[in-house]
Amino acid sequence: MLRYFFGYAFRLWMKRWRYPEYGAVHCARPKEFLPGMQYPENLQRCSLQTKISGKPFLNFLPRQVQQYWKKRFFLFCREQSNWPDQALCFKQAVAAGQLPMSKRRIYSTSWEKANSPYLPFVLTVKPRHISPE
Numbered sequence: 702m703l704r705y706f707f708g709y710a711f712r713l714w715m716k717r718w719r720y721p722e723y724g725a726v727h728c729a730r731p732k733e734f735l736p737g738m739q740y741p742e743n744l745q746r747c748s749l750q751t752k753i754s755g756k757p758f759l760n761f762l763p764r765q766v767q768q769y770w771k772k773r774f775f776l777f778c779r780e781q782s783n784w785p786d787q788a789l790c791f792k793q794a795v796a797a798g799q800l801p802m803s804k805r806r807i808y809s810t811s812w813e814k815a816n817s818p819y820l821p822f823v824l825t826v827k828p829r830h831i832s833p834e
Contacts, residue, residue, distance in 0.1 A: 707744070708741065716728070740766070745770055
């Protein structure tokens, strides 16, 4: 499947794995990108830190995308019952390894390879539930 990612001039071919027994599809993505996002994690963090500090949106990213991240972050703060202190909420989320503007928790598995001409990719997976049987 061809997908667009910020910073790449062309679409990238992404591998998908289908699991009909689970009704799931797992997709690979470049390592520096979060699941379901077209922008790298460091740009998202920079944008959110800029808005928390009271500065205007970043010029080189679309304002609508940054507004979406900010809205998701506010919802995340409400869920964590940490609405008044957004800077503390952001620090706690980053320390836990979760970026506050993603809709789902981040589980990833990466395969490190020897020097290769290909980009490093990761796969987002959810931990399996262990049945009591």
